[in-house]
Amino acid sequence: MNLIKQKNLVLAFTILFVSSCQTSQNEIKEPEVNKIIISEDKIFEEYLASQWDKDLEDRPIFASLLGDKRFNQDITPNDLEYYQNRIVKLQDKKEKLKSFDFNKLNSDNKLNYKLLDLNLDNSLEASNYPSYYMSLNQRGGVQSYYETGDRLVYSSKSDYEDWLVRLSKYSDNIINTTNNLKEGLSKGYTQPKLVTKQVITQIDNLLNNDIDNHPYLKIFLSANDEYFINDEKNQLIEDAKELITNKIIPAYQELNTFLKDEYLPQSRDSIGLDGVPNGKEWYEYVARYHTTTNLTxxxxxxxxxxxxxxxxxxxxxxxxxxxxxxxxxxxxxxxxxSPRFYYDNGEDLLNAYLIMAKKIDPLLPKIFKVFPRAPYGVIPIPEESAPFTTTAYYNGPAKGRPGYFYANLYKPESRPKYEIPVLTVHEAVPGHHFQIS
Structure with a gap:
């Protein structure tokens, strides 16, 4: 073999060897792992979504009002242990929020961060002032729970059955309210006598109601017949009567006896919050909270x-x-x-509100380009609560339910016609309906 052939053979062998080694090295080399980088925004948004779910679970009535029926049989506890544990949960949420890098969030999530931070700060500051010691007033409390049922959407038999299950648990909340008021009384927290007297009257009305016309029974009596077969609706009504008679009414009786015998005699004569421990600081907090300012x-x-x-x-x-x-x-x-400024019956007053709402509707496109998808209605405040509550209020819409402007028709001779335009604009459109829905 000549020298040239020898050199070519050595070169070929060398190339083959190097190539073989390279191939071998490639075969045993660990492949690069694709690094998946999850942005701070993505992590933060997932956290917000999970917190929203937890909040709905903790506030099942609110969830139902939004049309989320996952927790339809549940109620929020109101015993002292629940309120104490809630403070710990709020503190944990605050610490978790701090773990996110604010500077890495986009502008929308920076706003979400600030809003959540503000909400947690407000809730933690509110925990310094035990409102659960004074949880009853003429505007609402356990004595008006039946009104919550009126605001829910019932689209099947199970929805009514769920409400019955909720009512079965609700007697515990009434009992807890009695215990909370007793604890508050021992610490100097009471409602004004004026308020206590009105609450007693409200509960008296519930206790004196005939069972067949009881406010808690109305939902079942008015249930859509199409959702039931055979005797199912009648059985549901009978079950509701039994529950109201054996659990709800006894709990109210115990509460009202306590209010009359112990609470009312010790209720304060003062009206403002300065009549309770740390009342001045409490009032200052409430002013900041409701105005979202630091104004005194x-x-x-x-x-x-x-x-x-x-x-x-x-x-x-x-x-x-x-x-x-x-x-x-x-x-x-x-x-x-002057009689010219008043209606002498509730029907005419309600019609005046309805007419005013329809007069306002066609004017709205002149001012607004974006409109709520949900409609709104104008209905009376329930007769049971009308004597004790405000002139008007609004409840927002949810899936399957419009928003409602509630007008007080009690004593129409005391409700002037010149209030109708401003109340309709404020409570309905644009007002709260555009604001909330």
């Missing part, structure tokens, strides 16, 4: 006085334009007493 109650009061002065000046100009012969006081008396 005195500063807010000064704003109010300025507004009263401005509005009175405008009223005086109107009185002058009308060539009213009397003074300001006599004009107010005229507004309050």
């Amino acid at each position: 109650p005195d500063e807010i009061h000064d704003i109010g006085l300025g507004e009263v002065k401005r509005i009175r000046s405008e009223m005086e100009q109107i009185i002058k334009d009308l060539e009213w012969e009397g003074d300001f006081k006599s004009f107010l008396n005229y507004l309050r007493t």
Whole structure:
């Protein structure tokens, strides 16, 4: 073999060897693992979603009002242990929130972070003031739980059965309320006598109601017949009667006896929060919370006085334009007493609200481009609570239910016609319906 052939053979062998070694090395080399980088936004959004689910589980009534029926048979506990454990949960949430890198979040999630942080701070500060010691007032409490049932959506037999299960648990909440009030009484927390008397009257009305017309039974009596077969609806009504008679009413009787015999005699004569421990600080917190500002109650009061002065000046100009012969006081008396400004029955008052709402509707596109998808309605405040509550309020929509502007028709002779436009604009449209829905 000549020298050239030998060199070529050596070269070929060398190339083959190197190639073989390289192939071998490639075969045994660990493949690179694709690194999956999850953004801070993604992690934060997953956390928010999980917290929302936990919040709904903790507030099952709220979930049902939103149309989420996963917790339809549950209620939120109201014993003292629950409120103490809630503080720990809030603190844990606060610590978890701190674990996220705020600077790595996008602008939307930075806002979400700030809102959640504010909400947790408010809730933690609120825990310093035990409102559960004074959980009853004329606007609401365990004595008006039946109204919650009226706001739910019933689209099947199981929805009514779920509400019955909820009611079976609700007597525990009434008993817990009695215990909480007793504990509060021992620590100096009471409602004003004026409020306690009205709550007693409300519970008296529940106790004196005939079982066949009881507010807690109305939901079952009005249940859609199409959801039941054979005798199912009648059986549901009988089960509800038994529950109301044997559990709900006895719990109310125990509560009302306590209110009359122990609570009312020791209820405070004062009206404001300054009549309870740390009341001044409590009121300052409530002012900050509801205004989302750091204004003090005195500063807010000064704003109010300025507004009263401005509005009175405008009223005086109107009185002058009308060539009213009397003074300001006599004009107010005229507004309050003249029959021309009042309806003498609730039906006419409700119709006036309905007409006003329809007058407002076609004007809205001149101001707004985005509208709520859910419709709204105007209905009366329930007769049982109307004497004790405000002139009007609004409850937002949910899946399968419109938003509702509730108008108080109790004593229509005390509800002036000139309130109708402003209340409709405030409570219905654009007002709370555009705000909430």
